[in-house]
Amino acid sequence: METPLFFYLTLTFILTPILYYFLFYDPKLREPTTGSPPSYAVIGCLISFYQNRHRLLSWYTDLLSSSPTQTNVIHRLGARKTIVTANPQNVEYILKTNFVNFPKGKPFTEILNDFLGCGIFNVDGDLWHAQRKLASHQFTSRSLKEHVEITVKETVKTKLLPLLDSLVQMCK
Numbered sequence: 001m002e003t004p005l006f007f008y009l010t011l012t013f014i015l016t017p018i019l020y021y022f023l024f025y026d027p028k029l030r031e032p033t034t035g036s037p038p039s040y041a042v043i044g045c046l047i048s049f050y051q052n053r054h055r056l057l058s059w060y061t062d063l064l065s066s067s068p069t070q071t072n073v074i075h076r077l078g079a080r081k082t083i084v085t086a087n088p089q090n091v092e093y094i095l096k097t098n099f100v101n102f103p104k105g106k107p108f109t110e111i112l113n114d115f116l117g118c119g120i121f122n123v124d125g126d127l128w129h130a131q132r133k134l135a136s137h138q139f140t141s142r143s144l145k146e147h148v149e150i151t152v153k154e155t156v157k158t159k160l161l162p163l164l165d166s167l168v169q170m171c172k
Contacts, residue, residue: 036072037063044075060084080107099128 116122
């Protein structure tokens with residue numbers, strides 16, 4: 001009975017510092033770049049993610065605000081690598097120029113299915129391409145100009161003119 005206990009204790013004393021080093025002190029991964037959360041060898045930024053779980057959108061916004069490229073890559077144990085970006089060039093590259101190489105994937109679509117359904121923001125591949133072609137006809141510069149014109153006229157008529165009338169009445 002003493003041999004297995006001795007073996008387990010020895011194994012524990014040898015492996016614990018090695019695992020601790022790789023989980024928490026790998027200097028290449030621990031040093032965060034500007035705007036990135038601290039990341040560790042095996043667990044990634046799981047600690048920061050967990051600490052900010054109650055404010056994830058604010059946390060992502062803070063990370064993007066402090067990032068010179070407005071893009072962060074989030075690595076977490078047990079989760080896929082996540083790219084979060086607010087950089088207009090990256091958004092165009094991902095959503096337009098090279099969309100095929102950035103699928104949303106099944107986990108994303110399952111999570112957001114109740115909210116987005118099978119619309120353009122929650123599908124990939126041929127279905128996305130067909131919906132994009134259909135939507136592109138609705139969002140022309142002409143339709144945008146018409147919408148702005150109608151909105152401005154309505155706002156002037158229902159809000160600005162009554163406000164100016166009330167100001168004139170007050171001055172009398």
